[in-house]
Amino acid sequence: MTSSAVTEQLGAGLRKHEDLTLLHEVSIATAGVSHLEMCIQCGSCGGSCPSAADMDHTPRMIFAMLRAGMRDDILRSNTPWVCVSCYHCVVRCPQLVHIPDVMYTLKGMAISANLFKDSNAPDFAQSFVGFVENFGRSFEFGLASRHYLKHYPLRLPGMANMGLGMLTSNRMNMLPKRIKNIEQLKLILSKAKTLELTS
Amino acid sequence: MNEYILYPGCSMEGSAKAYNDSLNMIKGILGIKLNEIDDWNCCGATEYVGLNLIPAYSLIARNLALAASQFPANSTVVAPCSACYLNLEKADYYMAERPSLGTKVNEALDAGGLHYTPGSVQIRHLLDVIINDVGLDAIKNKVKKPLSGLRVAPYLGCMVPRPDYQRRWSDFEQPTELDDVLKALGADVIEFPLKTSCCGGHMTQIGPETAYELIRRLVSTALEHKAHIMVTVCPMCQMNLDAYQSEANRYFGTNYHMPIVFFTQLMALAFGKNPSESGFGMELTSAKDALAHISSEVLPNTPNVQNKSEGLPMPSARLRKKPGK
Numbered sequence: 176m177t178s179s180a181v182t183e184q185l186g187a188g189l190r191k192h193e194d195l196t197l198l199h200e201v202s203i204a205t206a207g208v209s210h211l212e213m214c215i216q217c218g219s220c221g222g223s224c225p226s227a228a229d230m231d232h233t234p235r236m237i238f239a240m241l242r243a244g245m246r247d248d249i250l251r252s253n254t255p256w257v258c259v260s261c262y263h264c265v266v267r268c269p270q271l272v273h274i275p276d277v278m279y280t281l282k283g284m285a286i287s288a289n290l291f292k293d294s295n296a297p298d299f300a301q302s303f304v305g306f307v308e309n310f311g312r313s314f315e316f317g318l319a320s321r322h323y324l325k326h327y328p329l330r331l332p333g334m335a336n337m338g339l340g341m342l343t344s345n346r347m348n349m350l351p352k353r354i355k356n357i358e359q360l361k362l363i364l365s366k367a368k369t370l371e372l373t374s
Numbered sequence: 375m376n377e378y379i380l381y382p383g384c385s386m387e388g389s390a391k392a393y394n395d396s397l398n399m400i401k402g403i404l405g406i407k408l409n410e411i412d413d414w415n416c417c418g419a420t421e422y423v424g425l426n427l428i429p430a431y432s433l434i435a436r437n438l439a440l441a442a443s444q445f446p447a448n449s450t451v452v453a454p455c456s457a458c459y460l461n462l463e464k465a466d467y468y469m470a471e472r473p474s475l476g477t478k479v480n481e482a483l484d485a486g487g488l489h490y491t492p493g494s495v496q497i498r499h500l501l502d503v504i505i506n507d508v509g510l511d512a513i514k515n516k517v518k519k520p521l522s523g524l525r526v527a528p529y530l531g532c533m534v535p536r537p538d539y540q541r542r543w544s545d546f547e548q549p550t551e552l553d554d555v556l557k558a559l560g561a562d563v564i565e566f567p568l569k570t571s572c573c574g575g576h577m578t579q580i581g582p583e584t585a586y587e588l589i590r591r592l593v594s595t596a597l598e599h600k601a602h603i604m605v606t607v608c609p610m611c612q613m614n615l616d617a618y619q620s621e622a623n624r625y626f627g628t629n630y631h632m633p634i635v636f637f638t639q640l641m642a643l644a645f646g647k648n649p650s651e652s653g654f655g656m657e658l659t660s661a662k663d664a665l666a667h668i669s670s671e672v673l674p675n676t677p678n679v680q681n682k683s684e685g686l687p688m689p690s691a692r693l694r695k696k697p698g699k
Contacts, residue, residue, distance in 0.1 A: 206431065206475060207467070207471045207472050226584050226588070229584045257577070257584060259577055259588075260532070260575055261533075261536070262533065262537045265537045266536050266537060266547070278424075282424035283427065295580050296581070300422075300424050304425055307422065311415040312384050312415065312416050313385075315384075315388050333624065334621075341617065344657075345391060345656065347388055348387070348388055355413045356486075359487070360436060362485045362486045363482050363483055363486040363488070364432060366481065366485035367426075367429040367431075367478075367482035368428070370482060371427065372472075372475060
């Protein structure tokens with residue numbers, strides 16, 4: 176678009192010149208071929224979503240906002256965190272957009288930008304990953320106790336029975352298991368942390 | 375004897391111990407040999423991918439690389455856990471679909487002396503292997519105690535039939551594989567419309583009210599269809615519906631009691647194992663009363679004669695059954 180046409184549009188009330196930088200940035204940073212650019216705003220995703228009622232924006236709205244370059248609003252939205260990874264939207268999307276994978280990308284961006292104000296969900300992911308990076312295995316007991324103490328102290332009395340049940344039925348290990356070659360895993364992960372998808 | 379590479383996943387040693395124990399009971403009976411990947415690591419569940427992409431995929435791919443190098447003669451990795459199954463499958467698929475992802479992941483793996491070429495292994499879920507490689511007839515032949523009288527709701531959850539990159543399942547939303555296995559065990563399988571609806575996933579941890587509603591929908595629908603028990607293939611589904619059912623009850627002021635167990639537990643039971651050998655008793659929402667609905671006794675040890683197929687097409691047993699049962 177020529178700059179005079181842009182000026183004319185902005186003068187006529189358009190608040191922002193269409194800038195696809197954000198859309199491309201998210202698309203490129205998403206695993207696989209995201210097909211994000213192909214969204215036709217049909218709304219099949221939000222209509223299929225079991226947790227849409229609890230989202231600040233439906234997935235369809237998020238994709239329109241990406242196109243509109245509304246970075247901060249998107250990264251403040253709870254939508255990516257409320258996504259339950261059920262893939263109903265994916266199999267119904269006529270444009271084959273990798274919707275949950277786009278949500279994962281947005282979570283990572285929201286943490287880096289530090290715009291999502293509820294620390295609960297990012298904390299859970301970070302604690303989970305912390306155990307995995309140090310032991311090579313997830314550690315349910317450590318994760319649950321840490322998470323509930325920090326974020327749901329009031330739920331603890333109710334959860335005590337369940338925790339006890341998990342322990343007495345031998346379903347929760349009190350100590351984490353460590354893989355043998357944790358050093359190898361750490362080397363792989365620290366190398367991986369220096370890499371990102373840029374093309 | 376069918377031989378496979380096994381990726382058990384963390385929950386098999388913890389919250390899904392009943393799945394592990396019952397699988398160990400039935401694998402010999404079904405003629406399945408499972409060789410565990412030595413020194414496998416966590417798949418990252420749904421958490422790591424949301425933090426950092428290349429580390430998340432490298433974490434998954436380490437398992438694929440180990441599987442391919444430890445078992446050059448075998449190429450099928452079996453995962454009993456739905457989230458592990460999807461993560462392994464997804465890493466393999468996306469590393470091929472997006473070569474730059476494959477390159478970066480291998481750059482990271484190289485730091486640990488490993489390499490993975492996408493497509494080197496096939497990733498399959500345990501249920502897929504049981505129904506397609508072992509087969510329904512073989513399963514029927516092993517049944518010693520048909521589960522007649524037990525009304526079961528087949529509940530697959532999300533991550534097995536979706537997104538199904540390799541088109542292994544009969545349908546994205548209403549697949550019939552689990553129904554067929556349970557019918558082969560003689561159980562009375564209900565038409566469960568929510569068989570692939572979400573259990574809440576990680577929302578039980580980070581947004582419990584969202585999860586409670588999803589749990590309530592599943593449990594109440596199973597009850598409306600007069601199920602005695604729900605049967606799943608996924609440790610996350612089992613954990614959410616079993617362990618958080620009382621929390622959901624407290625939240626809604628309801629009084630549901632809908633036990634949920636793994637399909638392998640019912641297989642073990644139908645193959646003549648007793649409930650404690652089959653992993654029963656570990657569930658927090660007890661399945662004891664549900665099991666009392668099984669009306670059959672263990673059949674005497676007679677050679678199993680296959681039923682002749684009926685001459686004319688007949689409505690299925692479920693349709694012929696008198697109402698009110």
